[in-house]
Amino acid sequence: MKYIDEYRNKDIVAYFANQIKNISTKPIRLMEVCGGHTMSIQKFGLPFLLPDTVELVSGPGCPVCVTSREYIDRAVAYSRVEDVIITTYGDLIRVPGSSSTLEKEKASGADIRIVYSILDAMLIAKENKNNRVVFLGIGFETTAPSSAAGILKASTAALNNFFVYSAHKVMPPAMETLIDEGIQIDGYVGPGHVSTITGKGIYENIPAKFNMGVVISGFEPVDLMQSIFMLVKQFETNDPKVEIQYSRVVKPEGNVVAQQMLEEIFEFRDDWWRGLGILKNSGLQIRSKYEKYDAEKMVSVEVEETIEPKGCICGLILRGEKKPKDCGLFGKICTPSDPVGACMVSSEGSCHAYYLYNR
Amino acid sequence: MDNTKNILLGHGSGGKLSHDLIDGIFTKHFKNPILDQQSDSAIIPINSKNLAYTTDSFVVDPIFFPGGNIGNLAIAGTVNDLAVSGAKPLYLSVGFIIEEGFPICDLEKIVVSMAMDAQEAGVKIVTGDTKIVDRGKCDKIFINTSGIGELEDKYLNVGSGSGVAPGDKIIINGSIGDHGMAVMAARNELNIQTHIESDCACLNNMISKATSSSNGIKFMRDATRGGLGTVLSELVKDSDYGISIDEDKLTVSESVRGLCELLGFDPLYVANEGKVVMVVSEDDANKVLESIKESPFGKEASIIGEISKDHQRMAWLNTSVGGRRVIEMLSGQQLPRIC
Known part of the structure; x- marks a missing residue:
């Protein structure tokens, strides 16, 4: 068992493709919330295998894409402070702010380092005692626990030059807001990694309140095809519920240890999402008990006024109302090497995935 | 160009930014008919013969990696650029830029590897240059090589692929993604241990056997920076045909695939340093494949797809x-200092 090959088995994928064709009678529109799903669907060319009745739209589940310009502007401002070293996941460095990007600041001499984990950032802090090291904490319930773990570790190790700038967000408010605002979808392919942490309880509202199913899915082609099948079946039999397809990883109760860590370090705040605006209790801010590690409180900077780009419809794309091809900038002015909107930057962004695999 | 703009790492990625830089700065000012061909090697007619001439610089980090070092790359890179242009590589120049404090024993190790590769490839290193810079002003060692080769008339157009037509088969001489992932894994900051070795190799002997066995080879390109995906999308870009590739036929080693999954790379776009993509007429495809398979660098060669009449200007992957x-051209993703 390699946990990859088995889930990329052509015959099983074909089996589910057939099953979907057999049971699908009415048009159904499904949203994959998670950017990892968008990437996988495009990479394996799955839309080619689905009947015309099944339409997939991409949702707001790429953390880089929903991050505000204001966040990037502030990160850029931090990077211009003499003694600050910025540590960040690679995706973020090319996201355009109002007048600059971290990549451009790096080329102009700012100390910006790409890390694969918050632990690497802490190591940099340990080795550079005369600098202040700011870690750009971005992501949903998936990466927020590692930021929480990092802050806990920093507090026991008395690391005094390490700060987290949190843009962490939680998923359920966005999923409910989209339906509330009248986005036409008939079910959610639920995020696999987020649910690994949270469990399935956070989605129970959706079938109850909106009469719409959620199937928590893995990331391989067999996972996705099976999840789509489960959603089509729910839809055809009018039996919406929360189901876990990704049961080899996701437990109904989630990862309780990670949940406790999140609770210890973070509290909810209202937060701004690209395309969705301000959503109540959708962001995670560091509790005042740990404010020593909160960049927003401890590292003061002046931030330029945020300017949104003209013509970019990232917002509508993130809401599933438009597809990348509907955007006048797509593939012309906005390309992965010279992105206008964040959806083109991240490898999980829907514009980037469409550009690479489906143009 | 805008004087507020600076060079970004992306300008060296081989993707769209690199092309913008080449068009907007270099060819704009260096303009001449030979340069304008923009192929891997310049083709220079002298008397009744055609010479192929190419140059490449190497800044790989780390300089020693599983399967090779910066010196092996510097020979293979230039030899292969000549060979895929249809030329027999003959003479190389070598330029070293070395940081003060660099261990001479490491330099000798690199030079010995270069000498051995050159001998095996049958090329002579006939001139060179050395510059030393202050500590911190370059990272250990950078190498430039240039090379000259003699072109066979029947392969004058093999670099541009102008004779490619529907029905032709596409061949690659083995697994993809090894070099890029070997270098990534060797970087200290990743803390990853794998058994991936770079595929770095001089392919000229293998290629010359193949070209002498057949008149049906219509296109060759080494799939270095940007990987197989970039070669295919560049070939099809201005054409009146399409490409169709079967993912099942591609060889990707277990470890390369694993590391790509982990780091979020697509093996199609990961650099190789010992892989050539050939387009061969249907009649000759098996003959050329057999010839390649006889080489130690072609044991896993296979026909991975074909040129088709359908979906013009697009390379399709049957997953x-x-x-x-x-399959799109690499745009934006970057692995700096991979070669």
């Missing part, structure tokens, strides 16, 4: 699970 998608 291993039965889906379909377009």
Whole structure:
């Protein structure tokens, strides 16, 4: 068992493709919330295998894409402070702010380092005692626990030059807001990694309140095809519920240890999402008990006024109302090497995935 | 150009930014008919013969990696650029830029590797230059090589692929993604241990056997920076045909695939340093494949797809699970200092 090959088995994928064709009678529109799903669907060319009745739209589940310009502007401002070293996941460095990007600041001499984990950032802090090291904490319930773990570790190790700038967000408010605002979808392919942490309880509202199913899915082609099948079946039999397809990883109760860590370090705040605006209790801010590690409180900077780009419809794309091809900038002015909107930057962004695999 | 703009790492990625830089700065000012061909090697007619001439610089980090070092790359890179242009590589120049404090024993190790590769490839290193810079002003060692080769008339157009037509088969001489992932894994900051070795190799002997066995080779390109995906999308870009590739036929080693999954790379776009993509007429495809397979660098060679009349100007991948998608040119993703 390699946990990859088995889930990329052509015959099983074909089996589910057939099953979907057999049971699908009415048009159904499904949203994959998670950017990892968008990437996988495009990479394996799955839309080619689905009947015309099944339409997939991409949702707001790429953390880089929903991050505000204001966040990037502030990160850029931090990077211009003499003694600050910025540590960040690679995706973020090319996201355009109002007048600059971290990549451009790096080329102009700012100390910006790409890390694969918050632990690497802490190591940099340990080795550079005369600098202040700011870690750009971005992501949903998936990466927020590692930021929480990092802050806990920093507090026991008395690391005094390490700060987290949190843009962490939680998923359920966005999923409910989209339906509330009248986005036409008939079910959610639920995020696999987020649910690994949270469990399935956070989605129970959706079938109850909106009469719409959620199937928590893995990331391989067999996972996705099976999840789509489960959603089509729910839809055809009018039996919406929360189901876990990704049961080899996701437990109904989630990862309780990670949940406790999140609770210890973070509290909810209202937060701004690209395309969705301000959503109540959708962001995670560091509790005042740990404010020593909160960049927003401890590292003061002046931030330029945020300017949104003209013509970019990232917002509508993130809401599933438009597809990348509907955007006048797509593939012309906005390309992965010279992105206008964040959806083109991240490898999980829907514009980037469409550009690479489906143009 | 805008004087507020600076060079970004992306300008060296081989993707769109690199092309912008080449068009907007270099060819704009260096303009001449030979340069304008923009192929891997310049083709220079002298008397009744054609010479192929090429140059490449190497800044790989780390300089020693599983399967090779910066010196092996510097020979293979230039030899292969000449060979895929249809030329027999003959003479190389070598330029070293070395940081103060660099261990001479490491330099000798690199030079010995270069000498051995050159001998095996049958090329002579006939001139060179050395510059030393202050500590911290370059990272250990950078190498430039240039090379000259003699072109066979029948392969004058093999670099541009102008004779490619529907029905032709596409061959690659083995697994993809090894070099890029070997270098990534060797970087200290990743803390990853794998058994991936770079595929770095001089392919000229293998290629010359193949070209002498057949008149049907219509296109060759080494799939270095940007990987196989970039070669295919560049070939098809201005054409009146399409490409269709079967993912099942591609060889990707278990470890390369694993590391790509982990780091979020697509092996199609990961650099190789010992892989050539050939387009061969249908009649000659098996003959050329057999010839390549005889080489130690071609044991895993296979026909991975074909040129088609359909979906013009697009390279399609038939995915291993039965889906379909377009193979685009690498744009934006970057692995700096991979060669």
